[in-house]
Amino acid sequence: MPDIGWNPLHGVPSYPAERYAALADRIGGILRSRNDILLVQAEAVVALEAVAASLARPGLTALNIVTSPYGTWFGQWLRRGGATVADIVAEPGRPVEIEAVVKALDASPRIDVLALVHAESASGILNPLPDILGLARAGGIVTVVDAVASLGGHELDVDDLGIDIAVIGPQKALGGPAGVSALSVSPSAWNLILRDGAPRDSILSLADLKTWVDGNRRGLPGTPAPLEFFALETALDRIEAEGLENVVARHALAASATRAGLAALGAPVWVPAAKASNLVTAVPVPEALEPASLIEAAGWLGVEITAGVGAGSAHLLRLNHTGPRAAFQTVLSNVVAYGTALRQAGHPADIAAASEAISAAYSR
Ligand SMILES: *Cc1c(COP(=O)(O)O)cnc(C)c1O
Helix, strand or coil: CCCCCCCCCCCCCCCCHHHHHHHHHHHHHHHCCCCEEEEECCCHHHHHHHHHHHHCCCCCEEEEEECCHHHHHHHHHHHHCCCEEEEEECCCCCCCCHHHHHHHHHHCCCCCEEEEECECCCCCEECCHHHHHHHHHHCCCEEEEECCCCECCECCCHHHHCCCEEEECCCCCCCCCCCCEEEEECHHHHHHHHCCCCCCCCCCCHHHHHHHHHCCCCCCCCCCCHHHHHHHHHHHHHHHHHCHHHHHHHHHHHHHHHHHHHHHHCCCCCCCHHHECCCEEEEECCCCCCHHHHHHHHHHCCCCCEECCCCCCCCEEEEECCHHHCCHHHHHHHHHHHHHHHHHCCCCCCHHHHHHHHHHHCCC
């Protein structure tokens, strides 16, 4: 056998069975929810698919708000399970308009489920969540909120807002691992999931996961990946030490400082502040310039600027200030690198003014 030496990743111990319940309780605390918290042993897209697969069946009717590929997928998973789904597709890269939701609700005699993404990391938009949830509550509709990107970046009080199912992942604003996710499930959501025979014996079955909640909440089914759960615990330690309100405030400051910097740079932003997420700031690339060459120019400086994702984002770039990136040094380097890239492409950019603006935004 080759001697490959000591490695801390050899012989990783199991995650202690008695600590899963504490993890779920801490996630419930962050979500401000007394609903059941389920742990999903996979990245958050799997948790989202599990929600759709567990709700969907012939006879179920859903309104599905689409503001990125995640919403498109959610509608497809519901349809695959036989549900009748009406998509409300927002303008590409824009938040949904509340009027469109009102109209869709008025046009539908009975809706069981309404699904939407809270804040999009794909385009940097924020959907009008409290208003939409108010409409759903009034109609007795079970709500599903993809809060994977928004948790930690925006206020999210699950029980106060009346969210029936909130799906989260630690890998965005919480700065944690990507291989585990979680969701909260309300009694009304369970009623819908469990009526006339929920799917079972599947990795996508929430009914299967309910047996963990209803039991002693010790070992999860199968062989959980221990590193992910140790990393989740560490991420929660850090979030709790900082305080969730402070984490959210840090993201809000990163977003407003980024916007101030871009304004001073002379670069427009994609959506006004009230419609923008605190996670990434999207900028429309000037007509004559190529997004790829700006990305490359920033990359040469060691700064990662990325292309927008999804419909309508071909000419968008994203300045990412999520998680540990919601900090002065990243905000400053993002904006200055974007300005440098613009200038190299022959486009004016006032880098000095942008730096001043970011410095002022971060002054106490
Ligand atoms: C990142 C993200 C997800 C999860 O995607 P992963 O591939 O699991 O990282 C889901 N929804 C939204 C809105 C996201 O931003």
